[in-house]
Amino acid sequence: MSLVPFAPLSPANPIRPRRPAGPGRRRTASAVLTAALLVPLAACGGGDGDGGKQDAGASPAGSAGSGVPAAPLTVLAAASLTDVFKTAGAAYEKAHPGTRVTFSFAGSQELAAQVKQGAPADALVTADTKTMDGLKSDTGKPTVIARNRLVIATAEGNPKKIDELKDLADSKLKVVLAAPEVPVGRYGKKILDAQKIEVKPVSQEPNVRAVLSKVQLGEADAGLVYKTDAATAPDKVDAVDIPDAQNAVAQYPAATLKTSKHTEAAQAFVNWLSSPEAQKILREAGFQQP
Structure with missing residues (x-):
């Protein structure tokens, strides 16, 4: 912040006789001085104080020029997205500085049960369209952001020599x-x-990560999981x-929740999931194009 220097005294700036300063003149002078001090401070202000205001037309804080206000977001996401969404988030x-995404x-x-019970969240991403379709009254319009296969x-090294689907029928395994109500369970069936x-099966698990964990821990010889889940544990x-002709394609739709308190920010996140940046992250994790 720069200050304007006082003009030096000169014939062009003669000293004028001082008139007695009454209460009214003192108040006026004080107001002028206060205004003069506030103008440069306003010009240099950061706008991050409690009373800071943003100029009309400027991008909201945290929007990175997107015009979307920063807001804390809670996203409900399918278990198979655990690793990739941490990176994406x-x-x-x-x-989007100032935005915090919690998954x-x-x-x-x-x-789906959480949504029906009114869980406080802003967006939802499921591992199938059937589940999302059952929540039409609770969500905005869904968009498929990725696909997956089983x-x-x-176990590491495939000690049981399992080569194809029909091998899973072996009673010794x-x-x-x-x-069955879990998307990957439905696809598997x-x-x-x-x-x-x-x-x-020796057990039926509530999500794909639980299936993967059973195999990792040696509690099962084999299990049907998404390709991306197996890729998260290559050393285990x-x-x-599974040939494409015998496989199933999982679709991942994303949508905002109508109960969100940050509708604009939630929609911006859902839209971003289809952006080149987000799609690159999904591709690198093994997900297929929508």
Whole structure:
């Protein structure tokens, strides 16, 4: 901040006789001096105080020029997005200073139950369109942001020599699947039924990460998981590919929640998930294009 120097005395600036200063003149002089001091301070102000105001037309704080106000966001997301969304969330926060994104990961059916119960959240991303379609009255218009496929997860080195889906029917194998109401469990049942393969799982889990964990811990010989989930534990499990003709394609729709208190910011995040930056992060994690 620069200050304007007083003009020096000169014939052009003669000293005028001083008139007695009454109470009214003192108040006027005080007001003028206060205004003069406030003008340069306002010009240099950062606007981050409690009373700071933003100029009309300027980008809101934290919007990184996007015109979207910064806001804390809570996103309910399918368990299979756990790792990639942590990366995506950090990228979003970096591009939108002042915005904080908090994720709650669980099976899509659990997330749907939370939405129905009025859980405070701003956006939802499920691992299937069926679950999202069942929440039409609670969400905005969904957009598919990614796709995925199933693989057979086995212990590292594939000691049981599992090569294809029909091997899972071996009664000597301990196979774990997700429960039928879970998207990956529904996809798994679909592809097994299509091949007329009967599998008797030792357990049915509430989400795909629980299935993966059972295989990692040696509590199961094999399990059906998403390709991206197996990729998060390359040193602990092997992934046996399933041919496309025998596989199922999982779709991941994202939508805002009508109960959100930050509708504009929530929509901005959902839109961003389809942006080149977000899509690059999803591709690098193994997700397929929507």
